[in-house]
Amino acid sequence: MKKSIVFFCLVLLSVGLYAEDGSRLWLRAETGQNATVTANKQSATINIAKQELESQWKGAPVQLNIINNKDLQKLGKDGYRITGNKLTGISILATTEQGLLYGAYHLLRLQETRSDAGMLNIAESPKYDLRILNHWDNLNRTVERGYAGYSIWRWDQLPEQISPRYKEYARANASIGINATVLNNVNATPDALTPEFFQKVKVIADELRPYHIKVFLSINFSSPKVLGGLENSDPLNKDVRKWWKDKVKEIYNVIPDFGGFLVKANSEGLPGPQDYGRTHADGANMLAEALKPYKGIVMWRAFVYSPSDQDRAKQAFNEFMPLDGKFNDNVIVQVKNGPIDFQPREPFSPLFGAMQKTPLMPELQITQEYLGHSKQLVYLGTQWKEFFESDTYCKGAGSTVAKTTDGTLFPHKLTAIAGVANIGEDANWTGHHFGQSNWYAFGRLAWNHELSAEQIADEWLKMTFTNDVNFLTPVKEIMMDSWEAMVSYMMPLGLHHLFAWHHHYGPEPWCNPPGARPDWLPSYYHKASTFGIGFDRTTTGSNAVSQYFPPLNEIFNNIETCPENLLLWFHHAPWDHQMRGGRILWDELCYKYLLGVNQARGFQKKWDPIENLIDPERFADVQFKLKVQTRDAIWWKDACLLYFQTFSKRPIPFEMERPIHDLEEMKQIQLNLEHHN
Ligand code: BDP
Numbered sequence: 001m002k003k004s005i006v007f008f009c010l011v012l013l014s015v016g017l018y019a020e021d022g023s024r025l026w027l028r029a030e031t032g033q034n035a036t037v038t039a040n041k042q043s044a045t046i047n048i049a050k051q052e053l054e055s056q057w058k059g060a061p062v063q064l065n066i067i068n069n070k071d072l073q074k075l076g077k078d079g080y081r082i083t084g085n086k087l088t089g090i091s092i093l094a095t096t097e098q099g100l101l102y103g104a105y106h107l108l109r110l111q112e113t114r115s116d117a118g119m120l121n122i123a124e125s126p127k128y129d130l131r132i133l134n135h136w137d138n139l140n141r142t143v144e145r146g147y148a149g150y151s152i153w154r155w156d157q158l159p160e161q162i163s164p165r166y167k168e169y170a171r172a173n174a175s176i177g178i179n180a181t182v183l184n185n186v187n188a189t190p191d192a193l194t195p196e197f198f199q200k201v202k203v204i205a206d207e208l209r210p211y212h213i214k215v216f217l218s219i220n221f222s223s224p225k226v227l228g229g230l231e232n233s234d235p236l237n238k239d240v241r242k243w244w245k246d247k248v249k250e251i252y253n254v255i256p257d258f259g260g261f262l263v264k265a266n267s268e269g270l271p272g273p274q275d276y277g278r279t280h281a282d283g284a285n286m287l288a289e290a291l292k293p294y295k296g297i298v299m300w301r302a303f304v305y306s307p308s309d310q311d312r313a314k315q316a317f318n319e320f321m322p323l324d325g326k327f328n329d330n331v332i333v334q335v336k337n338g339p340i341d342f343q344p345r346e347p348f349s350p351l352f353g354a355m356q357k358t359p360l361m362p363e364l365q366i367t368q369e370y371l372g373h374s375k376q377l378v379y380l381g382t383q384w385k386e387f388f389e390s391d392t393y394c395k396g397a398g399s400t401v402a403k404t405t406d407g408t409l410f411p412h413k414l415t416a417i418a419g420v421a422n423i424g425e426d427a428n429w430t431g432h433h434f435g436q437s438n439w440y441a442f443g444r445l446a447w448n449h450e451l452s453a454e455q456i457a458d459e460w461l462k463m464t465f466t467n468d469v470n471f472l473t474p475v476k477e478i479m480m481d482s483w484e485a486m487v488s489y490m491m492p493l494g495l496h497h498l499f500a501w502h503h504h505y506g507p508e509p510w511c512n513p514p515g516a517r518p519d520w521l522p523s524y525y526h527k528a529s530t531f532g533i534g535f536d537r538t539t540t541g542s543n544a545v546s547q548y549f550p551p552l553n554e555i556f557n558n559i560e561t562c563p564e565n566l567l568l569w570f571h572h573a574p575w576d577h578q579m580r581g582g583r584i585l586w587d588e589l590c591y592k593y594l595l596g597v598n599q600a601r602g603f604q605k606k607w608d609p610i611e612n613l614i615d616p617e618r619f620a621d622v623q624f625k626l627k628v629q630t631r632d633a634i635w636w637k638d639a640c641l642l643y644f645q646t647f648s649k650r651p652i653p654f655e656m657e658r659p660i661h662d663l664e665e666m667k668q669i670q671l672n673l674e675h676h677n
Helices: 002-018 044-056 097-112 165-175 195-211 238-254 280-294 312-323 381-389 401-405 435-447 453-464 469-490 522-526 552-557 564-570 585-613 616-648 663-668
Strands: 037-039 062-066 080-085 089-094 119-124 130-134 180-182 214-219 260-263 297-301 331-336 360-365 416-420
Touching: 037 044, 044 062, 044 097, 044 195, 062 097, 080 097, 089 097, 097 119, 097 165, 097 453, 130 435, 165 195, 165 435, 195 214, 195 238, 238 280, 260 280, 280 297, 280 312, 280 331, 331 416, 360 381, 360 401, 381 401, 381 435, 381 453, 381 469, 416 435, 435 453, 453 469, 469 585, 469 616, 552 564, 585 616, 616 663
Parallel strands: 037 062, 062 089, 130 180, 130 416, 180 214, 214 260, 260 297, 297 331, 331 360, 360 416
Antiparallel strands: 080 089, 080 119
16 A cells, blocks of 8 residues: 555656656756866856756766967857867866856767767857847736747846746856847837836846856837936937936946847837937947947847838838948947848848948847747748858858858958847747747857758757657658748748738738738738739839849849749749749649648658657647647638639649638638737
């Protein structure tokens, strides 16, 4: 009797211990190893590196040494060297404490991915100096475009109470090299600059500091007027400039290593310098001047557009190019990967490569606002690689976007890259277990954009699930195909912005609420007519192609040479346009949607057989979401094809599966998705 109770308790305990909710992310190494680790210096950061290795490293002793020699200096302040052998001893060398921390996580990653055998001789340094997350978290803890619950920042409890998640967050980020974070939404309220709020921010900064993560804030440009009671917030007004200087001083008094500001100004209705007839440079430089004495920086966003006759895709370029070279040296301009807005596939923003006298930092969106929220498995490593490797031709062939921003082609003082976070209070942090892979991939690519999407997927799967090849092979295939599959069942061939007005999840290509801004309507972008479909951005259309360097402008401009995956981004093509594979455009569109749906079905088929290779909880969660993904892929296919068919007036190819919905039925679907669902 007694024995069975003990047994029962043990079972309960083990179920409790091993219930998999995904909260451990990719940091799942067995602890309790008691490895021998020595360090030649001490600090909070070095102690973390030490403890991580002591508890998880399974090899011979590790030495952590801060050394200042030429070889290590070449690797920069975050770089490190790992030498030695797991059987005889390892040494991690760096010029700084954070170098040692990154080296420690590297070594553990090698162990967890079974790559730690043999003689190690590794030299690493990051491609970007600042690798920063942007939280679109509001002070009331809702998260704009967040799909993993409420914000992890518990402003209501701070500064008194400290959530254990702050440290876990810091650790996860440090383990992939992320070294900075913007805590609040770019749609910022002036309340983020009150003395009470700084006390809360201070607590978070204190928690993140040992992991070498710097804290930044988004600011509202009208703060001097709204918060300070000044007459206006004109950047050339002496009082306004003084207000910012005093405010910045106040912040640094509380947080001496504060990073600086992220600014969304004169964009989507937010205030900015143009309200006073001033330029973006005037606004940015005013803030830069205030931050300069403390080594703070300004990240000024180029995501600007207004309802006008000018093609939205051209606006940021036209507004920012004349300002090239006019920004202070502690300003960096933050540019979304594409010219519109994180669509499933966009060409790169033409600002990359063109704005040469001002440092630019790419902004990627980790949260899947337009890519299936946390309902769909979409691995973004492949999307981001396409972006990094896109050739701008700004200095001849090979001038990739990556090289225009990482200091290779334009040696600016600042190099940086931002990712809009997908993190929330959900136990698994990101809503979908596979959302974690995008957080992971952002960090790894920010460190080294030359890593392949496949290698990153491989690492992440091994660390997060298992090293079993029977799991890795099919699941890696799912990941590698997932982005392109989603593009196919949502917006193939360069279509964009077909999303439902409110939630940006499902399709609504017909959307046309009374009084709506034209540039927020799908028809502005798809321009479907009985003649054809697509946005004419050629020299005879909006001429957005001219913003690209030759020969790319000519390649995009010519319907015969334009890559077909961007065809309808640059061209308004007739329904019977001959595609390179032999089909006419309408048929090709139909087959693309079907291909995407079939790939989604394929993901289900590949997932089910791995059931016994991982824990039942995460298996079932992902299995359920893959079902939703296929269902919603069919929704996209039927809605878009039935709608576009009202223009093309052509049959869906007869050998293809028929729609299972009616257009009117599709138009009735009203998802009541809230931002933080
Ligand atoms: C759009 C989002 C909106 C953001 C905006 C931005 O829909 O919520 O505020 O981008 O980046 O994609 O500022």
